[in-house]
Amino acid sequence: MDRITEGLVKQFQQERGLRNLDTSEAFEDFAGFCVLSSFFEDEFDPEEFRMGAGGDLGVDVAGIIINGDLLLDAADVRAAVSQAKSLDVRFIIVQAKTSQGFEAKVFTELADNLTELFTADILGYPASPEIHNLRECIDAIYADIGKLSRGLPALSVRYASTGILGDAMLNAKRKSAAKRLDETNFFSEVDVSAIGARELRELHQRATAAVSAEFSMPKRITLPKIPGVEQAFLGVIPAKTLADIITDPGGGIRKTLFFENVRDFQDYNPVNVEIQQTVRDPNRRDRFAVLNNGITIVTREMTLAGDDIHIRDFQIVNGCQTCHVLFDEKANLTDGINVNVKIIQSREEDVITGITTATNRQTAVTDEDLQAREVFHKELEGLFQSFPDGERLYYERRSRQYSSQQSIEKTRIVTRSLLTRTFASMFLNEPSRAGRYYKELKETRHEDLFQGNQSTLAYYTSAAASYRIEWLFRNKRIDRSYTPAKYQLLMAIKIYLIGSGNLPQGARLADRECKKILDTVWNPGAAEDLVQHLLPAVDAAAKLEDPSGMLTRDTVRTQRFAENLRREVSKLPGASTKK
Numbered sequence: 001m002d003r004i005t006e007g008l009v010k011q012f013q014q015e016r017g018l019r020n021l022d023t024s025e026a027f028e029d030f031a032g033f034c035v036l037s038s039f040f041e042d043e044f045d046p047e048e049f050r051m052g053a054g055g056d057l058g059v060d061v062a063g064i065i066i067n068g069d070l071l072l073d074a075a076d077v078r079a080a081v082s083q084a085k086s087l088d089v090r091f092i093i094v095q096a097k098t099s100q101g102f103e104a105k106v107f108t109e110l111a112d113n114l115t116e117l118f119t120a121d122i123l124g125y126p127a128s129p130e131i132h133n134l135r136e137c138i139d140a141i142y143a144d145i146g147k148l149s150r151g152l153p154a155l156s157v158r159y160a161s162t163g164i165l166g167d168a169m170l171n172a173k174r175k176s177a178a179k180r181l182d183e184t185n186f187f188s189e190v191d192v193s194a195i196g197a198r199e200l201r202e203l204h205q206r207a208t209a210a211v212s213a214e215f216s217m218p219k220r221i222t223l224p225k226i227p228g229v230e231q232a233f234l235g236v237i238p239a240k241t242l243a244d245i246i247t248d249p250g251g252g253i254r255k256t257l258f259f260e261n262v263r264d265f266q267d268y269n270p271v272n273v274e275i276q277q278t279v280r281d282p283n284r285r286d287r288f289a290v291l292n293n294g295i296t297i298v299t300r301e302m303t304l305a306g307d308d309i310h311i312r313d314f315q316i317v318n319g320c321q322t323c324h325v326l327f328d329e330k331a332n333l334t335d336g337i338n339v340n341v342k343i344i345q346s347r348e349e350d351v352i353t354g355i356t357t358a359t360n361r362q363t364a365v366t367d368e369d370l371q372a373r374e375v376f377h378k379e380l381e382g383l384f385q386s387f388p389d390g391e392r393l394y395y396e397r398r399s400r401q402y403s404s405q406q407s408i409e410k411t412r413i414v415t416r417s418l419l420t421r422t423f424a425s426m427f428l429n430e431p432s433r434a435g436r437y438y439k440e441l442k443e444t445r446h447e448d449l450f451q452g453n454q455s456t457l458a459y460y461t462s463a464a465a466s467y468r469i470e471w472l473f474r475n476k477r478i479d480r481s482y483t484p485a486k487y488q489l490l491m492a493i494k495i496y497l498i499g500s501g502n503l504p505q506g507a508r509l510a511d512r513e514c515k516k517i518l519d520t521v522w523n524p525g526a527a528e529d530l531v532q533h534l535l536p537a538v539d540a541a542a543k544l545e546d547p548s549g550m551l552t553r554d555t556v557r558t559q560r561f562a563e564n565l566r567r568e569v570s571k572l573p574g575a576s577t578k579k
Contacts, residue, residue, distance in 0.1 A: 032061030039250030294340025295319025499578025
């Protein structure tokens with residue numbers, strides 16, 4: 001491995017608390033992070049997508065993007081397929097080798113293995129549990145072929161090394177592998193390529209930078225000076241330009257741009273069907289700018305050069321539905337279709353919150369609710385950072401908020417999706433749902449999440465407990481076979497220390513209970529002893545599900561398992577008797 005790449009890998013290990021990985025494992029994680037980040041711009045844990053050694057068929061890292069979400073767990077994929085009306089899917093496969101050269105035969109062998117993995121009725125090769133899980137994901141997607149109305153899944157294959165590209169034989173084998181995979185007729189497109197040291201550095205730089213875009217906007221007017229706003233413009237840009245802005249390097253939609261919207265894309269409801277019909281109607285498409293409200297972009301950095309505008313660290317705070325429809329209709333966009341755009345540059349959080357609230361007014365969501373929830377998220381951000389260094393976590397209110405800050409250990413960054421899972425597991429008794437498809441949990445318990453009358457310390461407590469559990473796994477203090485039960489362990493910690501009942505009403509009483517958990521969580525020795533004490537209860541609950549006692553993702557994702565674990569924890573010596 002060359003010196004620069006080696007330095008980046010070591011930095012990557014330090015930032016993500018992966019010091020116990022050997023060189024090849026760390027490089028697999030690093031390469032996987034770089035490649036997956038080129039298709040998916042939100043924060044994720046690269047360890048969850050690494051296959052591990054033995055029986056991996058040459059697949060070191062794998063990820064599946066389904067309608068903009070990065071998944072790999074078979075249960076999550078089944079839930080995503082079940083809930084979607086239509087599917088846009090991309091499989092991403094990575095093989096990573098630390099050698100300073102490329103072996104052309106790798107492409108041939110990988111193509112053979114992937115052909116077997118995707119097309120064989122029964123796998124003919126010995127395969128690891130991770131590969132069998134990947135095969136379950138593949139089966140779940142192709143089983144509902146009717147939902148692939150946008151086309152068959154795309155396949156992107158990357159062979160990463162620290163070598164230098166340019167070998168003619170390597171390129172010939174790459175093309176042959178792509179042809180072999182394309183001839184399976186399982187994919188709408190097949191993209192096979194090699195990635196060397198230079199390409200990895202570029203991908204890593206892009207992955208750790210804030211979201212940016214550059215475009216031309218000659219038809220614009222400057223708004224008068226506004227308090228808290230550095231500059232703002234109203235104008236129009238071609239719909240084709242907007243489609244380019246919201247398309248990520250992998251060809252998918254940049255979901256992270258819509259983080260501040262109250263609602264995700266609502267699929268093709270009557271309003272979105274009307275937008276779609278306008279784009280497709282030759283008699284109305286050129287009037288799109290007067291028929292559609294357009295979009296609002298809030299950016300923290302903006303520079304101008306004539307008609308060209310460069311924005312960095314930005315969000316589309318209004319226009320999520322319009323953007324998604326235009327993205328889907330890229331093939332039908334003409335030069336005559338324009339979109340109204342409001343661009344506002346501000347670094348003041350109160351101003352940004354006000355803009356987000358004002359532009360997201362909808363009949364089913366009151367202004368008070370919008371403001372209260374945004375204030376609550378802001379309070380969480382401040383609380384997380386108020387603790388001393390060893391106990392400090394970083395709540396990411398907007399996507400990639402801390403990605404460029406190398407001084408922050410990435411394992412201490414808590415995304416909104418992670419915090420939703422941890423809080424629901426620990427304090428809403430929902431660990432079985434937390435491990436499932438995130439959108440399912442968010443939709444079923446949204447009225448119980450991020451409410452102004454809840455204790456902010458409870459959210460921090462759940463995140464701190466999750467951090468400690470992951471720390472125990474990373475440092476091999478707990479066997480990784482218990483990883484499927486990590487959300488169930490959050491519930492178990494809470495039941496053991498403060499009882500099975502709900503948190504008391506009122507912040508003072510709730511905070512007092514949370515501090516009992518935090519006193520244990522931030523004491524590494526005490527936390528390890530507690531979790532080790534809880535593991536027999538996990539084993540007992542697993543045996544009630546399956547006499548073999550094998551702990552799998554499917555085992556723990558039932559409400560029955562959660563109920564059994566709750567009873568088993570309550571039986572343990574020293575467990576709280578509070579109900």
